[in-house]
Amino acid sequence: MTSTTEKVDVGFRSERGPILVSLMLCTGLVALDSTIIATAVPSIVDDLGGFSSFPWLFSTYLLAQAVSVPLYGKLADVVGRKPVMLFGIGLFLLGSVLCGLAWSMPALIVFRAVQGLGAGAVQPMSITIAGDIYTLAERAKAQGYLASVWGISAVVGPTLGGVFSEYVSWRWIFFVNIPLCLVAAWALQRRFHETVHCTRHRIDATGAALLTVGSTMLVLGLLEGGQAWAWASVLSVGVLGGGVLLLVGFVLVEQRVPEPVLPLWVFRRRLLVVTSLVAAAVGAVVLGLTSYVPTFVQTVLGHGPLVAGFALATLTIGWPLAASQAGRLYLRFGFRATALLGGSVAVVGTGLVATLTASTSVWSVAGYCFVVGLGMGLVASPTLIAAQSSVDWAERGVVTGNNLFSRSIGSALGIALFGAIVNLAVRSGETPAAVETGSQHVFLAVAVLAAVMTVAVLALPGRDTPPAVAAPGLAAPVGAPSAGAPPAGAPSVGVRPSAGAQPVGVRPSTSG
Incomplete structure (x- = not known):
């Protein structure tokens, strides 16, 4: 039984502590790689050349990660989380070795794509496994630990x-x-045990190909439009138009196949649609701040990269702090009320960021970003957990993957929007005054997106009180039938129970 007064046992010394540590290590692979390369770009260019191509080091990684997430989510619901996670770690390891041995910029770009394909499995599987092995009351704190890795x-x-x-x-x-x-692989292999009852499945190869290629073209068009090529160019129209057509074909195919790679019901359930929209807004807001706050601090305020990094780091510090406490709020007040509070805090924070000028102190910048991080922690975690908790085990991988994919699409859309805004502002040259104007316009757009995100939260179903409070007794030990267990004939998975079985998640009444 889970209640608002239940002691949440998510510490490292608990029975599931070693698994949490392994998940944090896995998350650390993706998180560290997304930040460690930024300061190494000048050295890489000096050694390999290709200055004009170095942005692709980031684009190919993001692209490969984004388009592979839905496929891994579906695969995890078929064969289990552990094989997909170990495959992702192995692919990430291969990509890392190849990147370290790269002999040219084109080779490094290709190997970064291999890394991205591995990261596409690691990040969603960490979140999905946490959703499998922790109860509803515990998930927020577990997600807070995972989010702290990013900070x-x-x-x-x-x-x-x-x-x-x-x-x-x-x-x-x-x-x-x-x-x-x-x-990370050793810890996961040693500590996380699955019992997967596999049945015969028909691989939706056509749907997977259409989704992968269509998403690749769409995200690529959004990432490079206005940068590598003009928006109105034949190439831009061809890439974006081709991506849209392939995705339309994907929808038509998914309506007919018995086991779609991305079931269309995720677009018909109100809760899942709303949480995906919120995830997209989160991706855009975070992208806008992480891309332009450091530039503003360095170019406009005149500080160095280290100080600029500190100013932004407060956002990723505030996020896990708030996320770790979100469970207490949504168990008492519900998912929508918690996310609405977070959205309001984020609106205040982004509104403060939009007031930045050349006379603002760097401490104010850091403080404003911290407030945004607090708001994001109370939005992103509860909405993701609400989506996960509304489905059974056999659907949780797909739902988690779709949520993270939506966040990636939001980031890509944010890149396109903010890039266009800045390009309009700095036509006369990249002077501090022009950068200040462009950044202020971006920050204003970020504040508007935060407000849109908060309005979207209002569309969450009203009956979102977790049944762990409303109807005790739904949680069950791993291996026992429960609302969080797979239906008959489907794979079952969990931490192998030993002395004191771990409870799995419960399913809130969140249907629209």
Whole structure:
């Protein structure tokens, strides 16, 4: 039985503590790699050349990660979480080794894509496994631990990248992943045990191909439109138009196949649609701040990269702090009320960011970003947990993958929107005054998106009080039938019970 007064046992010394540590290590692979490379770019360009191509080091990684997430989510619901996670770690390890051995910028770009494909499995599987092994009351705190890895990486990553580049070699920013991958895989293999009853499945190869290629073209068009090519160019229209047509074909195919790779019911359930829209807004808001706050601090306020990184790091510090406490709020007041509170805090924070000028102190910037982080922690975690908790085990991978994919699409849309805004502002040249104007316009757009996100939260179903409070007794030990267990004939998975079985999640009454 779970209640608002239940003691939440999510510590590292608990029975599931080693699994949580392994999940944090896995998350750390993706989080550290997304921050450590930023300060190493000058060294990489000096060694390999290709200055004009270095943005692709980020684009290909993001692209490969984004388009592969829905496929891994579906696969995890078929074969289990552990094989997909281990495959992702292995692929990430391979990509890291190849990146460290890269002999040219084109080769490094290709190998970054391999890394991205591995990251596409690691991040959603960490969140999905946490959703499997923790009760509803515990998930927020577990998600807070996972989110804290991003906060640590935001501080450690750039510094570590600079140290490797200056004193050793930029190649070590990739080689450092080798021991991390091995330890993460070993911990997961040793501590997380699954019992998967596999049945015969028909692979939706056509749907997977259409989704992958269509999403790739769409995200690529959004990432590079207005940057690598003009929005109105034939290439831009062809890439975006082709992506849309392929995705339309994907929808038509998914309506006919018995086991779609991305079931269309995720677009028909009110709760899942709303949480996906919120995830997209979260991706855009975070992208806008992480891309332009450091530039503003360095160019307009005149501080160095280290100070700029600190100003932004407060966002990723506030996020896990709020996320870890979100469980107490949504168990008492519901998912919608908690997310609405978070959205309101985020609106206040982004509104303060929109007031930044050349006379603002860097401490104010850091404080404003911290407020935004607090708001995001109370929005992103509860809405994701609400989506996960509304489905059974056999659907949780798909739902988690779709939520993270929506966040990636929101980031890509944010890149396109904010890039267009800045390009209009700096036509006369990248002077501090022009950068200040462009950044202020971006921050205003971010504040508007935060407000839109908060309005979207209002559309969440009203009956979102977790049944752990409204109807006790739904939680059950792993292996026992429950609302969180797969239906008859479907794969079952969980932490193998030993002395004191771990409870699985429960399903809130969140249907629209």
